[in-house]
Amino acid sequence: MDRGLLALALFISLPAAADEGMWTYDAFPSEAVKKAYGFTPTQEWLDKVRLGSVRLAGGCSASFVSPDGLVMTNHHCIRECIVDLSSPKEDLLARGFLAKTSAEERRCPKVEANQLEKMTDVTARMNAATKGLSGAAFNTALKKEMAAAESECATSADVRCDVVTLFNGGKYHLYQYRRFQDVRLVFAPEFSMAAFGGDPDNFNFPRFGYDAAFLRVWQGDAPAKSPHYLPWAKQGAKEGDLVFVSGHPGGTERKATVAELEFQRDVNLPYTLLGLSEVRGMLREFVNASPERYRTTRSRLRGVENGLKALRGRHQALADPALLARKRQEEAELRKRVDANPQAKAATQGAWEEIAQALDAYRRMLPEYRMKEQGEAYPGELFTLARDLVRLSDEQSKPNAERLREYTEAQLPTLRQQLLREAPIAAELEQALLGFGLNRLRETLGADDPFVHQVLGREAPADLARALVKGTKLGDVKVRKALLEGGKAAIDASKDPMIVFARKVDAEARAVRKRYEDTVEAVLKRNGERIAKAHLAVYGTSGYPDATFTLRLNAGQVKGWDENGRAVAPLTTFGGAYARHTGKDPFKLPDSWLKAQGRVPPETPLDMATTNDIIGGNSGSPVVDRDGRVVGLIFDGNLHSLGGRYAYVPETNRAVAVHGDGLLAALEHVYGATRVVKELRAASDVASSPAK
């Protein structure tokens, strides 16, 4: 048994390590934290930190850091906004941005911020709606009831309500958020500093990135008030300090069945990784050709590379026989206990087998589903806009509860904002991506496939892409507005080639979606729920639910790790950043940092590693100390954390954050962001410690 396997095997019979767990705020294990760290978060402490936490609807975390709506997050979480606000003459991604006055703060076209105000258990309501149902009927009834509950709750455009799934459907909660749609950019460093070390350093540590940015939420024509905010700590975090992370981990599969994990390893991840690898190769060569291409594409490229590395890490975790061995053992143990419990046994009859069968069906269906419905055949913004306009015009005539989920009333404010944003669309990139997607469609489904014939006719993919991108007027927000307001009549009458194209592919796309939802998704969900309930029945609710981009809190400490015998220290410094500078991208410090060398003492901490249990979606999460004060800003995890999708390994899994001291020091001495620094200091001075 190798070391890895031994560590994992031992781990099975132990209770969850103190630092493991993405806990919902209503079930935080304060006792366990007290036992491990001698500190108990009170209800007041929990409420304060929860209300200071912010979700960025696009898939990130953030926090209020002043009473005047100032929001801290990662640079990479608002990179798209920065690109949207840029132009060939004003490349904000390259040179950064600083609003000297609140009037200079610039609205991000696509960013929405949410603050979690209320959580209500609606498990009974959902269970009542799906009682006795399975397959498609189960799925439809569940979606309908979710949409109904959300729509009852969302009483104004400022309220966002989501029914969230916890414990794989063992529980359902209704989350009510305060919604901010006017979010403005206050400060962003240069891309080269935010992503210092680039793709090579991504998911690595030691690390020297300054992946921070500040936004502000506005209401009417003034900054919004945010009385619940997280004040800056007077003193930074040191090695061994207890720290909490409050944020929105996007998704984990720690409770997945072995069949589901094998499906990820053998089918889903390889398929996705191959697509990402190819598009990465394409985009890297694409941006080489001109500075303008580099400007419009580097953000997307970075996103692709980040996704690729993250998914490779997941695949590698699953390719390690030790992890699957542990999961097999856990599943066998669960099934043994379930078998010993007559009620649980009856309730899960055939559940594992049905999951395996649905996955076998999915394996055959996956390329078709991903191509036609998930849009891999038609990547790019223009098609997405066209599809949304076409589908919305169809869906709006249906009762709310019968619509495709993304077109229910609760989703419309976000959707309208997406459709009407002013950001420019890079036609050259659109054309390259669409040509790429159409080519992939043909090679994936085959040149003799009827849908491929329908889409391409006798056209070459690149030619069709050129014709669609050059022909469409959807890049013009006025055109989109007219189509949006004109409703179905306008869409049906439109001769815009992208609209015509989106209409043409829609029937087939909807058909495969329906097949997927009825024969795969519904079966996995229904049986996952059965197993989850059996799990709750035999183990109780002492565990934490898998992540679902809902707000979670966890405790950990500032701590390095042992990397194959080499000790990795938990803190890096400003001096280290200057030592890593080679002058060549991606190890090239921006001029601002080169000019400021010496102004910040070289021993000042810049980044840190902590044992907090995080995952993608936690980007932008505040790191707070026992006083609930900000001591850092999560922006990454180490390579080992990628396997955290499936299991938390306390020895090596580390979160990576910008250190609070370094964050403030650079803001002041490198960027001269006096207005922001003053606001943070004032907020810090005013706040009294919430811990009693």
Added chain:
Amino acid sequence: MDRGLLALALFISLPAAADEGMWTYDAFPSEAVKKAYGFTPTQEWLDKVRLGSVRLAGGCSASFVSPDGLVMTNHHCIRECIVDLSSPKEDLLARGFLAKTSAEERRCPKVEANQLEKMTDVTARMNAATKGLSGAAFNTALKKEMAAAESECATSADVRCDVVTLFNGGKYHLYQYRRFQDVRLVFAPEFSMAAFGGDPDNFNFPRFGYDAAFLRVWQGDAPAKSPHYLPWAKQGAKEGDLVFVSGHPGGTERKATVAELEFQRDVNLPYTLLGLSEVRGMLREFVNASPERYRTTRSRLRGVENGLKALRGRHQALADPALLARKRQEEAELRKRVDANPQAKAATQGAWEEIAQALDAYRRMLPEYRMKEQGEAYPGELFTLARDLVRLSDEQSKPNAERLREYTEAQLPTLRQQLLREAPIAAELEQALLGFGLNRLRETLGADDPFVHQVLGREAPADLARALVKGTKLGDVKVRKALLEGGKAAIDASKDPMIVFARKVDAEARAVRKRYEDTVEAVLKRNGERIAKAHLAVYGTSGYPDATFTLRLNAGQVKGWDENGRAVAPLTTFGGAYARHTGKDPFKLPDSWLKAQGRVPPETPLDMATTNDIIGGNSGSPVVDRDGRVVGLIFDGNLHSLGGRYAYVPETNRAVAVHGDGLLAALEHVYGATRVVKELRAASDVASSPAK
């Protein structure tokens, strides 16, 4: 149990299907063929077809089709030669080539042809040399004895000798080939016709490619004599006809252990596929930029795409749980029988476990090995030339048996030819590839890796690649000749940046190679051999050995298959090719075909599917009828054949060939290749049927 699983499960307990098997000529199952098809190949028949078969050393098959050294193979097997003979002004890949006289036949710089003259069993000699050894000692002794046997046998530059491994080391044979190094291009169609349907149609059927080419081997200043050749059939093959394929399947893993298959599925194939996907995306975008880039790169791109599709097919076969289930069952059955046989049991003690451990070590080592030693960090021709010059200068001073295998005396003629070929090297492509590889090196091993530091220093990968490619003079064959003849002194004194670079990385590359060979390769080989011998002990030699790019023969029939309920007919026609023409690449017929429309009756067969058991390396194999006459030319397999790497599934596995009738008809009526057609007809008329 789904249909696939059922088919496979049934299959386990049956003897190998009649059409399964890549048989060596000395153990061809004539009785089984007689039983299935009522025809028994005689020894004379076997000798004739064997001597008519040709191996192209680069990795393809071929055949003699006239007594004057005329050789038939696939266009894709000599694509590199066609590129080498091209120039910006004369793009032979685009427009094809036809030598009107033998004086116009043009020498391929890198092509070597081999004709198998003799096979000798040297198992006892190899076993004696490795008796009692394991690990590195086993590997070293085996390599040494192989090199010694080869070198004793290779008495002149016209003789090539390889010790070949059969039954995973259960047997070793010494193969003696007649070697032809002067191979000239006679005829090649346009790339667009050879690869009609391009990547979308690759590994698909129905198919309409004309993937044929003719070469001629020369000796001195005249065409070589080839008294053993395969005459053209007077009558083409029809559905249901018995056909044989004689060729060189490159490699199968049908006897691999389950651990080895899982390693392929989880580690090796994903790693390789991701690299290929990315380079594909890069190259597709790269060739978009200019016609000259397209000209110099399309052949490599096609190779990458072909490899990618082939390996994806393999991965998909392994991702199907049914295949692994069958393999697990077979392995369990073998182990049960071995356990019941005290001698076999003792001989295999710990063998499966040692293989699993070696694979675990390999999993950790693979990226490093592939990057440093297998050259993924430095792709392109210039580095390969530099490495060969550097290593040869080091190895030449060692006794033959102690050298790295690729620098033993037996390999030197081929190596010299590679080093001194006149073909131009595309600098722009070299630079793009090298930059790509160096970037991959850094991201794979990490920016903090000492080797990465040593290689890159403070340089960006693209900058270093540019400096090396622009600075080296190795593109000049005179420079290479001087370094080759100057030996170690010249190499040590060279300041050529690519030579300096190749010297710099060599110690680390050799070190990881040694670790790989000692702790992975040797263990896999040694234990594979132990298992193979036990397999022979309990099952006997009634089976066929896994493919190892050695000459094999198999029987099959012209036959379509059932594709999910849709019947696929075994023959396509000229009419079908014209119907598939869209005018857009890759479905654009060349002008020659458009002009010739009507000259060949539309019902004339163009391509065909057969049940023959083939795999990569069989490309270019002749398809012969029971008279040993040519009725087709293998150039591909269908998608299902890709899983043939691990198992032959008779229901769906199909070889794909150009039909003999169509081949000749296009040669005559589309290309006006009168000289070749006459030669083929004359040879066909002269030959008497070898079957008695």
